[in-house]
Amino acid sequence: MALTAHCYDGQSSRMRAAQLDCVDGCLQLAFEDGQRQRWPLEAVRIRPRLGNTPRVLQLPDGGYLELTHSAELEAWFPDGSGRIEGWADWLERRRGAILGSALLVLAATVLFLRHGMPWLAREAAERMPAVVERHVSEQVVALLDRLHFNPSTVPAARRAALQQRFRALVRGEPRSAQMRVVLVDAEGLGANAFALPDGRIFVTDQLLELAGSDEEVLAVLAHEAGHHVHRHGMRGALEQSSLFVVAGLLFGDASGSSLAVSIPATLLGSGFSRGHEREADAYAFDLLRRHGQSPKAFATMMRRLSALVPEALEKGPMGYLSTHPPSPERIAAAEKAATGAGAGAASP
Ligand SMILES: [Zn+2]
Structure with missing residues (x-):
């Protein structure tokens, strides 16, 4: 049974109608004007089928035929659809x-x-190269500076003692060479501490005033050291800013400058994920116990911070609590770590 096809010569838009048949492995074309053509089937290429678009047969002379799909075509060109094309076609039509x-x-x-x-x-x-960590940290500090950091008013002897104890605590820890504690008087931040990607750990005088002992301050510093060891600042910022970066790329900001903007915003604004907090806590408890200090100091400090909730809320999104929610689970975990079995060096 003959099929009707539209025939194009591949050079002009001129179309001629033709009847198609297959005889002895050859494709026979009978045009309206009586002209005939004959091509071996293996010399004719059928284009992959796509949805309900017409089938296209490519002729060796550069011309091509367009016709609707039919069972005959399928019989003449049993391999007419490649595996992928066939699958695309299957999808297309379902x-x-x-x-x-x-x-x-x-x-x-x-x-x-x-x-x-x-x-x-x-x-x-x-x-991440250290230079990027420094650059991002500088941006954060520049943002924070608007809140008027003042030099710490804590007595020099206590500051020196804290610095010394912190150094002893993190000596030999991964990435500890970069870590350094920066004490600032920052009324606008309240009782606060945070680690920047470059290893600086800021602690406010207000946190030192709130703490009952330097052990409690060291427990917070150990937690911040955990953030630095696990690179939480950069990881969290990259995770959260990646959406902005993708959006930036989609909407025309291909420079990546949105990353530069969103990293400090992330470090200060949304804080760390619960997973990162748990990881930093676990690191801190282990570090404290290895140095014969009890993680209980961390629980005590968290309780003190919890008591500040109304004041912290007043201070808006910058408070330590907004970035370090002192959940009952975390306090319980600290107390469990303090009494935990196998902590040979743990103090009572
Ligand atoms: Zn934290």
């Missing part, structure tokens, strides 16, 4: 499959944001 693949892409995106992004952020943070 709405359910289209919806399914859209959902699959969505699920993959969510999975990537939840698991892939943190992994990517950690890999990127570990390779």
